[in-house]
Amino acid sequence: MPAPSDRHPDHGDAAKLLTDAIFYSGLIKIETKDHKGSIQEPHRPAHIIHYIQDEYLKPDFIFDISETIETKEKAIAAFSSQFNVSNPGDQPATYISDPGFIESLRARAKMVGHMGGYNFGEGFIYQKKPFPVNNFKFLLESAPKR
Secondary structure, three states: OOOOOOOOOOHHHHHHHHHHHHHHHOOOOOEEEOOOOEOOOOOOOOOOEEEOOOOOOOOOEEOOOOOOHHHHHHHOOOOOOOOOOOHHHHHOOOOOHHHHHHHHHHHEEEEEEEOOOOOOOOEEEEEOOOOOOOOOOOHHHOOOOO
């Protein structure tokens, strides 16, 4: 889900709404129905993870995106009306429409990746600490350079 706090207030608000929805979805006294009208069982996800957006928030873990950084950048570029506006007369210049913003995203991925021992990384916040594990297999499946 979105970052718990961010430059854009909607992101933090969305995270709060989702956190509340997750809490309420686990209550047995609130009855909900699916699209077929069948009663749903209470549910809470086992893990809640926040994607770090604009503000620097210390990540709880870093995912290696070295092989997919170009795919991420293409996905961001698909929102061309917001990012890297080539004709500012079409839209007012904003914090994210400056071409330097996209460059800063790559620089951040490089910095976060370096912290995790990767070429490029994406940081995440684990909502409920400490981070729970029942085995260390994930440690054996990665070999960051650090």
